[in-house]
Amino acid sequence: MNQWLDDRLHISRLNDKFLRKAFPVHHSFFLGEITLFSLIVLILTGILLALSYEPSNSLVVNSFDPGTKANPNLVPAAYHSALKINAMPFGDMLRRIHHWMANIMVAAAVIHMMRIYFTGAFKKPREINWWIGMLLLIFASLTAVTGYILPYDNYAYNTVSVIYAITKSVPWVGDWAAQAAFAGRFPGDGIIPRIYGYHIMLLPGILLALTGAHMLIMIKQKHTQPQYAKRLAYKKIVGVPLITQQTPIMLLLVLLFTGLVVLFSAFIPVHSVEYYGPPSTQAISSIKPDWYLLWVFGALAIIPGFELEVLGGVISAEFVGAMVFPGIIMAAMFAVPMLDRSKENMYYAENPTNHPVRLAAGVAFLVMMIVLSVAGYKIELIQGGLLTTANANAILWILTIGLPIVSYFAVLGIVRMIRALREADERDALAHAHADD
Numbered sequence: 001m002n003q004w005l006d007d008r009l010h011i012s013r014l015n016d017k018f019l020r021k022a023f024p025v026h027h028s029f030f031l032g033e034i035t036l037f038s039l040i041v042l043i044l045t046g047i048l049l050a051l052s053y054e055p056s057n058s059l060v061v062n063s064f065d066p067g068t069k070a071n072p073n074l075v076p077a078a079y080h081s082a083l084k085i086n087a088m089p090f091g092d093m094l095r096r097i098h099h100w101m102a103n104i105m106v107a108a109a110v111i112h113m114m115r116i117y118f119t120g121a122f123k124k125p126r127e128i129n130w131w132i133g134m135l136l137l138i139f140a141s142l143t144a145v146t147g148y149i150l151p152y153d154n155y156a157y158n159t160v161s162v163i164y165a166i167t168k169s170v171p172w173v174g175d176w177a178a179q180a181a182f183a184g185r186f187p188g189d190g191i192i193p194r195i196y197g198y199h200i201m202l203l204p205g206i207l208l209a210l211t212g213a214h215m216l217i218m219i220k221q222k223h224t225q226p227q228y229a230k231r232l233a234y235k236k237i238v239g240v241p242l243i244t245q246q247t248p249i250m251l252l253l254v255l256l257f258t259g260l261v262v263l264f265s266a267f268i269p270v271h272s273v274e275y276y277g278p279p280s281t282q283a284i285s286s287i288k289p290d291w292y293l294l295w296v297f298g299a300l301a302i303i304p305g306f307e308l309e310v311l312g313g314v315i316s317a318e319f320v321g322a323m324v325f326p327g328i329i330m331a332a333m334f335a336v337p338m339l340d341r342s343k344e345n346m347y348y349a350e351n352p353t354n355h356p357v358r359l360a361a362g363v364a365f366l367v368m369m370i371v372l373s374v375a376g377y378k379i380e381l382i383q384g385g386l387l388t389t390a391n392a393n394a395i396l397w398i399l400t401i402g403l404p405i406v407s408y409f410a411v412l413g414i415v416r417m418i419r420a421l422r423e424a425d426e427r428d429a430l431a432h433a434h435a436d437d
Contacts, residue, residue: 021219022239023246026226030253031112035136037254038105039207041261045098046200052088053150054081055196057189062278075278078192082151082273096265102144104261106292109137117336117362119349121224127337129221132214134334139206141292146199148290152192155271157279158287160195161186166322171313187279224349288376298375299325302396353415360411364404371400 006012023029056077064083067073085091113133116122122130145163149156164186168178183190222237229238240246276284289297300321308315342355352359374381375396381387387395 021222021242022237023242024223024226024229024239025249026228028115029223029226031108031115033250033253034108034257035105035112036211037257038101038108039140039211041258042098042101042105043204045094045101046204048094049085049098050200052081052085052091053196054078055150055193057152057187057192076152076192078150078152079273079278082153086273092269093262093265096268096270097262098147099270100261100265100268102140102147103290103292106137106140106144106290109133109140110292113137114362114366118352118359119224120340120342120355120358121349122337123340123342124337125221126224129214129217130337131334132210132217134330136207136210136214138330139203139210143199143203143207144290145293146195146203149195150192150199151273152279153273154276154278154280154282155273155284155287157187158284159289160191162287166318169314169316169319170323171310171315171319174319225347226349227351230348291373294376295369295372296322296326298372298378298396301378302375302393302400304393353418356412356415359415360408363411364408367407368400368404371396371403375400 054077058077059074060077060080061067062073062075062080062083064087065073085095116130116133145159149160160182164178164182167181168174170177179185181194182188183194223239225238229236232238240249288294300318303317303321303325305317307317340358342358378387378392378396382389382392
């Protein structure tokens, strides 16, 4: 039977090419796998949630609070179906798992990209996979954002109104782009079906395609080897084969990881749709994006309001803060492989301290992202008395620019100190060796 299948499907070639691939055994290399496991669990829980979700803006009687015959309590069908999911056995638990898996997937992807950057694993010939990883990070964030809109409570309504306004702020084509993206003017009847299509078909399809391309290229180019492999077998692949040893490790990891997320979800709820209620014109002052987009919110908070008319189009602070500034940040991240001029052969993961400029630049970038995320809480900082309305923007701008510069030079100084101590230890060891001779 095996020979019959092999004659037709060439399974032995599949085994030799893919199933025997050696995987490095190092904890940092599991970050990409955690990202993949999160995506799989998200798809499975999303399918279960979709079975009970109604993607419609149509008004229906709220069966949980029907009102009266003369004045029925009408709510959007999407919001009502979210209430029904919460009332189902394990329905709320399913929403929690789906929510926290989305956050963990983005977090694992961010940390994975940090490992790639600090160890230099983005360099030739792996530039394409760096760019694919960046696209995965962007589309994973977009997928999560569209998911938060689907319950269509007042929080989601305010969220999508902000996104619509940002899209509309694009000069010259903003109004057309907003209507094209959101199926007409906001709030329109087609907005939830459109967002639902993005969330369950378009964006997951893109994520799966990018993930497949990422894995195929990784298999073709092989992993960078961890530093310990250089000592064990120089210029040879050190690891365990996929089908016989890596697969059991992966299964154990996915079961342990999923179990921890389920346990976490049992105790940490997501925001309650009942608390915010159905969509209304009442604004929510505390509305904020999740942590991975909070830096964009912070940039919007500290850019002073302005409008500049150019050739019939209006360039506004909203457009600069939410489109131009993030675009520059993303472009810089995409350009990382082209900006790095070091010529080492990327066979082994590099020690970050051997490349102090790259290390310092990465730390400075992370500090800037953290400061901008804190700036997203500008109103709360003012209300808490930590800042005043008059000086809030100035202080946050100084921190946004000043702290990254300070951290950059601090890292360079620390690395130089580490190098000096390392060289001193080597000299001492050499002196002791000569003395023993």
